Amino acid sequence: MKDGRVGRQDLAGDAEKGVGVTGAEQGAALQRLLWDPDLAADYLDVQVRNGWVRLTGEVEYQFQSDAAFNHVASLAGVTGVTNEIKVIEALSP
16 A cells, blocks of 8 residues: 555565466456445555465455455455455544
C-alpha cells in the first residue's frame, strides 16, 4: 500500500533465486480485486509466490476483506491465501 494504489510487490529477486513467481497469477488476482465495485482496491497490495497469495492493505469493512480473500482464493493456480488486510473503520463526517 505504499502509494495508495493496487500494487505488485517487486519479487524479481525471488525469481532470480529460482522461487516460482508467476505474473499471470498476480495479474489475475489484481484484476479480480479491481473488478469488484464494493472493494476499495486502490488500497490493496497483492504478492504471489509459488501460487500462494498474500493480501495486504486497508479496507473500511470486514466484508470487503472477506470478499478480497474469496476472490483470489477461487483463482486457478492459487494454492493458498494469507489475508493481512486491516479493517479500518471510516470516520463519520
